[in-house]
Amino acid sequence: MVIFLDRSMKTLAFECTAHTFGVSVVSDKILSDIRYQYTNEEKGIIPNEAAEYIKKIREKALDEALKEAKVSIEDIDFFSISQGPGLPLSLYAGLNFVKELSLKYKKPLIGVNHLVGHLEIGKFLTKVKDPVFILATGANTQIIAFEGGKYRVFGECLTIGIGNALDKFGRTIGLGFPAGPKIEELAKKGSYVELPYVVKGMDVEFSGIVTRAGQLKDKESKEDLCFSLQETCFAMLTEVSERAMAHTGKKELLLIGGVAANQRLISMLETMCKERGCKFDVVPMKYSGDCGSQIGVQGLLEYKNEKFNSEEIKKLDIKPGWRVEEVDIDY
Numbered sequence: 001m002v003i004f005l006d007r008s009m010k011t012l013a014f015e016c017t018a019h020t021f022g023v024s025v026v027s028d029k030i031l032s033d034i035r036y037q038y039t040n041e042e043k044g045i046i047p048n049e050a051a052e053y054i055k056k057i058r059e060k061a062l063d064e065a066l067k068e069a070k071v072s073i074e075d076i077d078f079f080s081i082s083q084g085p086g087l088p089l090s091l092y093a094g095l096n097f098v099k100e101l102s103l104k105y106k107k108p109l110i111g112v113n114h115l116v117g118h119l120e121i122g123k124f125l126t127k128v129k130d131p132v133f134i135l136a137t138g139a140n141t142q143i144i145a146f147e148g149g150k151y152r153v154f155g156e157c158l159t160i161g162i163g164n165a166l167d168k169f170g171r172t173i174g175l176g177f178p179a180g181p182k183i184e185e186l187a188k189k190g191s192y193v194e195l196p197y198v199v200k201g202m203d204v205e206f207s208g209i210v211t212r213a214g215q216l217k218d219k220e221s222k223e224d225l226c227f228s229l230q231e232t233c234f235a236m237l238t239e240v241s242e243r244a245m246a247h248t249g250k251k252e253l254l255l256i257g258g259v260a261a262n263q264r265l266i267s268m269l270e271t272m273c274k275e276r277g278c279k280f281d282v283v284p285m286k287y288s289g290d291c292g293s294q295i296g297v298q299g300l301l302e303y304k305n306e307k308f309n310s311e312e313i314k315k316l317d318i319k320p321g322w323r324v325e326e327v328d329i330d331y
Contacts, residue, residue, distance in 0.1 A: 011025070020036070117294035195212055
């Protein structure tokens, strides 16, 4: 399924599902991509603090996105917003802001699924056509493929996503948030320590692995534990991805989401695909994490010449638990 975006349309798009507030202008290409990220070195994401941070910087981010794209808000055809899934307080902080803009400027507003946005920007920026996706973000770890008019989840994490697992372990050993890049660096100097390997059918379980690694923090070095955590969790993801490719018969694998920046995970998946004679690709690092561009790409795909309707916009609400397979793909 190859999609071409409408060159004549421009959307002003907003990402606000967790700790990142992103604003982008997107047409048939990405005209701007501005993002600000709430961080907390000690405690990870504190939902009310993340929401207050979004409220503080959202006007600034909007102004910068328009300036970078060299357009005015009057040049925009419609707005796109991440409606879910995500943290309710962050979603509210973003949605309420964009609803006010939509009503003020009398422009349509499209609410899109953040996860589908990750999938579609991956296809938009790479040359894959019909891949198995590994969606590896903070809260979500899913193996996804398009079948029967929808994106279907073939396997997923049973408790916490891979990004959250890395961050949770990072807090345990004092690395702060976000911990993924620091774990990757420490792992380069480590050796293997045995940790649980938990694959259940097509699903993976990271929580127990993180707990066991934390129990060993006074017995093993940080470097060894970081190395072992990565090797174990990434081997699990490689196994279920290969099984999904065999099951679906697809010959492409695409890694997307924030954890797609990890070079060790990329290396393991590259090796597996090479052995299978399949194509492997990764979303460009700049767009691997949460950003307004992914929401803009998805908004343009879903836009059906909607007209401005103030009553419908006022009714638009967040969807914190919105799953990817609940989205009808009719574009």
